[in-house]
Amino acid sequence: MFYLIGLGLGDSKDITIKGLEIIKKCDRVYLEHYTSILTCGIDELEDFYGIKLITADRDLVEQCADEILDGADKGDVALLVVGDPYGATTHTDLILRAKEKNIKFQVVHNASILNAVGCCGLQLYSFGETVSIPFWTEEWKPNSFYDKILSNFERNLHTLCLLDIKVKEPTLESLTKKKKQYMPPRFMSVDIAAQQLIQIINSDRSSSTGLSVNSLCIGLARVGSTCQRIHVCTISEMSKVDLGPPLHSLVIPNPVLHPLEEEYLNQFKS
Incomplete structure (x- = not known):
C-alpha cells in the first residue's frame, strides 16, 4: 500500500492519529520537504514518530517517483507532505502513477494554508482563485498572478497569495553541467511580495x-x-514589515468586507 500523509502546518504533533499509526507500520517513510516546510526539524519528527525518515527532495519526487513507489505493491510505503497531500500537483501525479502500477x-488529509x-x-467561502507570487530576477519578472488578483477583487473575492x-534549486550555470550546483534556500517574505506587487500596480494604467x-x-x-x-496594513506599508522567519503568505481582501470580517481584522492592525 502507498500512503500519502498530510503533516499539517505546525510541528511534529500536528499529524493525525490515523497518520501516525500508519507511519509506525510502514517499511519505508519518505519526507517531502521542498514544496513547504514545518517549523520543526527532521530530527524532531523522527524522535516523535520513532522511525528514520528518508528525505525526498525535488529530484527524487519529480524525476524518480518510481523509486518511491517501488515495493509498495508488496509492503507499506508512505510519503509525508507538509499541509495537505492535495495541496500540490506533484502529489496528484504520484497517485496517478500508483494507479498505473495497480498499487493500492x-x-x-490534514490542515493546509488553503483552509488555515x-x-x-x-x-x-469568500476567497477566489489562489495565486502564487514568484521571486523576480533582473531578467525575469512575471506578473500573470496580478490579473487573477484583479479578477478576484472585481468580484468582491479575497485572494490568498502563496509566496x-x-x-x-539548481543554479543557472550548473544546468548545462553534469554535476548540479544548488542555490541557498530562499523563502519569500511578505515585504518582498508587497514590493513586487507595488511595482506592478504602479505600472498598470488600465x-x-x-x-x-x-x-x-x-x-x-x-x-x-x-x-x-498576523499583520494587517496597506500594501505600501506591508513592503516595510518584518514578520520574521518563514513561511509567509499574503492575502488581498476584497474591497467590501463583511462587518464581522472587518471587526476581526482590526485586532491585527498596528
Missing part, C-alpha cells in the same frame, strides 16, 4: 478596480505554529 493507495488562512478572520519557496498601493492586505507568518503572526 490511501490519502490521509481563515485564522485572519476572512470567510473562507515563492526555493529549496534545492486597471479600474480600485486596487492600489493603499489597499488593505494581510501578512501571515508561520500559520499553525505557536509563533504565528
